[in-house]
Amino acid sequence: MRVLSTKKLSEKQKSQVEGFTIDEIPMIRITYGDDFALEENIINAVFTSANSVRAVFENRPENCKWFHTVFCVGKKTKQLLEGYGLTVEVIANNALELAEVLAQRFSEQDEGIKEISWFCGNLRNNDLPIIMAENGVLVTEYLVYKTEFIPKALEVDYDAVLFFSPSGINSYLKKNQANSNPVVCIGNTTASQAIEFFDNVYMAEETTVESVLDKVKEILV
Structure with a gap:
């Protein structure tokens, strides 16, 4: 499974999703x-x-x-x-x-x-x-x-995309199309923004990066 994180993760956080390929590509600065x-x-x-x-x-x-x-x-x-x-x-x-x-x-x-x-x-x-x-x-x-938005055009079809803010979503969409692949959001505000563009939106149980990673494991494994 290949997952896009739209922010940098710590080594400890990445260890939560061992076995996944995680591409860390920040969309905001x-x-x-x-x-x-x-x-x-x-x-x-x-x-x-x-x-x-x-x-x-x-x-x-x-x-x-x-x-x-x-x-x-x-x-x-x-x-x-x-x-x-x-x-x-x-x-x-x-x-x-x-x-x-x-x-x-x-x-x-x-x-x-x-x-x-x-x-x-x-x-x-x-x-x-x-x-x-x-x-x-x-x-x-x-x-x-x-x-600040720092959008990047992506050539990979990810199994899931992780979003941590509405601004991250807005930046992502400047150079990429929404699709039906799942996206996982850190909280209600981010999820509400994602629902406007994506068909398959999930929200973490808690407003933490760790909870986002738990959710992506839950939906992909």
Whole structure:
């Protein structure tokens, strides 16, 4: 079985799919700003990707002192935040789910400032700010990383393709056609994007790379 991963995998991750031929061909490039620094308290912080956590804390771990209540999407994001000593108040599977939780939380709040600070990339999904606006919650956006498409035309007919973000799908489709071969997606947002173009879409049980690899083994073996 030959599988395309649209991002680089660690050696440990590749060992999960021993016996498969895995071609690692990234379709997007992530770049971070230079030493993102904070000088103000962040009362309600939202991180919807692991990349946003890396952008804020990797070069300046002292940024942690400015954060109070933290919300996030995905287990990997939570793990990284906790690695910097932050406590995650709420974890959700995707931005839409988190937005609904936050909307409910703020609706039960009688007084105080209804505001969140969202640390995100340039291609972020609009579900969260739309739902927050509908519920009278101000969203301050911090664009802390940039996603660039690096599409590559492929000549191999893969038994399955692994996608880890909607932007990865969009980049892939710039130079390749969708077909009926299975694709495996890391979460609901990515799967929702894939369903618009592909006939045979699967979603990992959890929003982790490891879970994506488990799913591709399940459907191909």
